[in-house]
Amino acid sequence: MTNVTSAMVYRFHVWIRQISPMIWRRLLVRSDSTIADLHYTLQIAFGWSDAHLNLFHIHGQDYGVYHDGGTSFSTDPEHVRLCDFNFRINEHLLYEYDFGDCWQHEVRIEACLALDDKRTYPCCIGGKRRAPPEGCGGAMAFMTRRDEVPSHVEDLLEDIQDDLDANDIEAIRDRREDIEALREWLTLDDFDRREVNRRLKQYATRDAAWMWQ
Structure with missing residues (x-):
C-alpha cells in the first residue's frame, strides 16, 4: 500500500446476500488501498480460502484478481485504488466470490474517516457469524443444510x-x-475478530504468514 498523506479511511459494512440471519463484517480500509488489497481483506475477514474466482462490480465495470483459467480484467487490480472511485457515503458495490456457489457480498460505504496513527489498516471492527463452508452449494443450499x-x-x-x-x-x-x-x-455462530485482525495485520505488514497454505 502506498503512503499518501491525503489518504482517508473507508468504513465498510459488508454482508453476504440472501442469507438470514446476516453474516457480516465491518471493516476499516485505507482509501489508497487497491482493488487487490480489498479482495484479500474480504477473503481474510470472511475466512474464505481464495481458491475460487472473484470479481468486484463497481460503477458498471468489473474488477478483480486474476486466477488461472478465470476471467481476465481490463485493469491491473494492483494499480486501481479505492480513492479512484470517489465513493459517496451510502454507496454500494458488489463483490462476488466462487462463481459456482455465487457468494455475493454487498459492500456499503458507511463513512469516510481520518487516519488514526494508532491503528493498522485494514482492520475489522465488528462482525457476526462465520462464512458458510466453501463448496456447500450457495446461499439456499447453505441455509437448508444449516437448518437440518x-x-x-x-x-x-x-x-x-x-x-x-x-x-x-x-x-x-x-x-x-x-x-x-x-x-x-x-x-x-462463532466469529473470532481477534484472529481476523491478526491475519489482517500480517497482510498489512506483508508478513507471508497471512497466506493460505
Missing part, C-alpha cells in the same frame, strides 16, 4: 447411544467422520 443440522445431531447421538448400549466400541469409532463433518456446521 439439529436433526442430524439428534440422529447421530441416538446411533452412538445404541452403540454404547451394545458396547460396540468399533462402531463408535466409525462415527468419527460423521462427527467431524458436523463440527464445522455446529460452530457457524
Whole structure:
C-alpha cells in the first residue's frame, strides 16, 4: 500500500446476500488501498480460502484478481485504488466470490474517516457469524443444510447411544467422520475478530504468514 498523506479511511459494512440471519463484517480500509488489497481483506475477514474466482462490480465495470483459467480484467487490480472511485457515503458495490456457489457480498460505504496513527489498516471492527463452508452449494443450499443440522445431531447421538448400549466400541469409532463433518456446521455462530485482525495485520505488514497454505 502506498503512503499518501491525503489518504482517508473507508468504513465498510459488508454482508453476504440472501442469507438470514446476516453474516457480516465491518471493516476499516485505507482509501489508497487497491482493488487487490480489498479482495484479500474480504477473503481474510470472511475466512474464505481464495481458491475460487472473484470479481468486484463497481460503477458498471468489473474488477478483480486474476486466477488461472478465470476471467481476465481490463485493469491491473494492483494499480486501481479505492480513492479512484470517489465513493459517496451510502454507496454500494458488489463483490462476488466462487462463481459456482455465487457468494455475493454487498459492500456499503458507511463513512469516510481520518487516519488514526494508532491503528493498522485494514482492520475489522465488528462482525457476526462465520462464512458458510466453501463448496456447500450457495446461499439456499447453505441455509437448508444449516437448518437440518439439529436433526442430524439428534440422529447421530441416538446411533452412538445404541452403540454404547451394545458396547460396540468399533462402531463408535466409525462415527468419527460423521462427527467431524458436523463440527464445522455446529460452530457457524462463532466469529473470532481477534484472529481476523491478526491475519489482517500480517497482510498489512506483508508478513507471508497471512497466506493460505
